[in-house]
Amino acid sequence: MNNNSTIIFFAKVVGFSFLIGPLIALFSGNVVTDWQRVLLSGVSGAMIGSGCVLLEYFAFSNRSIRWLREIPLIMVVGLRAIAYSIIIVGGLVLPSLLFLGTRLWLDPDFFFSFWVSIGVATGLSMSGELFQLLGKEAALAVFTGRYRRPRIEQRIIMFADLTGSTALAEKLGDLRFHELLGDVAYDLEKPIVTTGGETHRYVGDAIIITWSMDKAENFERCLLCAKAMVQALEDKASGYIARYGQSMRMRIAIHCGPVAAGEIGAWKKEISLLGDTMNTTARIESAARRFESDIVVSDAIRRELPNELKSRFVGLPDFAAHGKKDALRLWAL
Incomplete structure (x- = not known):
């Protein structure tokens, strides 16, 4: 990607993640009733989405890092899972802690949001791996028939x-x-x-x-x-x-x-x-x-x-x- 395409793509991911945040909170059983909660959920989603994209761009999809190209794929998957977990925990916890002083990790619904976020991030990551394997056009063609x-x-x-x-x-x-x-x-x-x-x-x-x-x-x-x-x-x-x-x-x-x-x-x-x-x-x-x-x-x-x-x-x-x-x-x- 050139610089303009990269910026546009990053902005789309952040915007999409901002919208996904409140939806995850809704599915977890937390009815979002005020704009403060909506905003915090959106900020959490944006932090997670942008963090995962930056991680992919500068690390896992950066083929100039030779050692990542040489280690087994299972090790790459493990490293990605650990890094995603850290980003997701930070994205879920920090907004509430900084703005409301709420220790979200004590909330019973925290782990539901965590695992849903892990699932979404992993799904997007695996889609990226498939696109790299087949090429974007071929991958879309296979899915659409x-x-x-x-x-x-x-x-x-x-x-x-x-x-x-x-x-x-x-x-x-x-x-x-x-x-x-x-x-x-x-x-x-x-x-x-x-x-x-x-x-x-x-x-x-x-x-x-x-x-x-x-x-x-x-x-x-x-x-x-x-x-x-x-x-x-x-x-x-x-x-x-x-x-x-x-x-x-x-x-x-x-x-x-x-x-x-x-x-x-x-x-x-x-x-x-x-x-x-x-x-x-x-x-x-x-x-x-x-x-x-x-x-x-x-x-x-x-x-x-x-x-x-x-x-x-x-x-x-x-x-x-x-x-x-x-x-x-x-x-x-």
């Missing part, structure tokens, strides 16, 4: 993969190379999220990212994402050299068109994107490798861009892609 039956969607597709990764994998070994890919994915996360991209899948050393074609600005956003991804790896070059012995570079191909989107699998589900658009994007990535270009787009992408952006592209020789009847007209940024 959007892709229970395949459907045709108009998508911008980006294939981005590391250059020279095969030799590097042999040099580092499987475990170290896997660690490298984790670091690269972390460094590329901000450009993807900031430009509204959806990470569809990691395939070895490649990332597939999509945007909807419904919004005209997404054509410019996908280019901003591509340039920011390349720049992100350049900015981190010294760190990669120190840790893995060389800097990282990406090769990026972008195309657009119809794709068949739908759920695949029974016990383990995923949203699959199929069709000629996906295959063509893979061919464009091969062309980028042949022409030694960092960012290559199809003519279909360039046509949708503003004129000032079109002028920044250089035409490449027509590329006769395997399995394609007509040669591809491509452009390098």
Whole structure:
């Protein structure tokens, strides 16, 4: 998220939590009859909600904290439960103690409010984990049943993969190379999220990212994402050299068109994107490798861009892609 998005999200959480506080008090059997009680319940909810969000933002969802990425998930869950408990107890007790002098922990209904709050916070946390695992768009689609039956969607597709990764994998070994890919994915996360991209899948050393074609600005956003991804790896070059012995570079191909989107699998589900658009994007990535270009787009992408952006592209020789009847007209940024 960029700074503005983060602030807006935080404000929404605080507002939502402020409203939830009086509802929990109502369900616990405490009929809220005056504005003072309503306000205190709201302040409690806001303190709990904001505390949990800050905890997630600066700690549990902060992938720059390497040791949190390396310990078992059960330990992360345990640490989160302890931290949530401390925040919730503070949020329930402090407002009443400071403003009314009431020792709320002596109230018979205190533990009901505590466990309800723990349940709400844990549910939101697990939803966040699910969103991180599947991606926000895919998670919402699974819950709503959007892709229970395949459907045709108009998508911008980006294939981005590391250059020279095969030799590097042999040099580092499987475990170290896997660690490298984790670091690269972390460094590329901000450009993807900031430009509204959806990470569809990691395939070895490649990332597939999509945007909807419904919004005209997404054509410019996908280019901003591509340039920011390349720049992100350049900015981190010294760190990669120190840790893995060389800097990282990406090769990026972008195309657009119809794709068949739908759920695949029974016990383990995923949203699959199929069709000629996906295959063509893979061919464009091969062309980028042949022409030694960092960012290559199809003519279909360039046509949708503003004129000032079109002028920044250089035409490449027509590329006769395997399995394609007509040669591809491509452009390098």
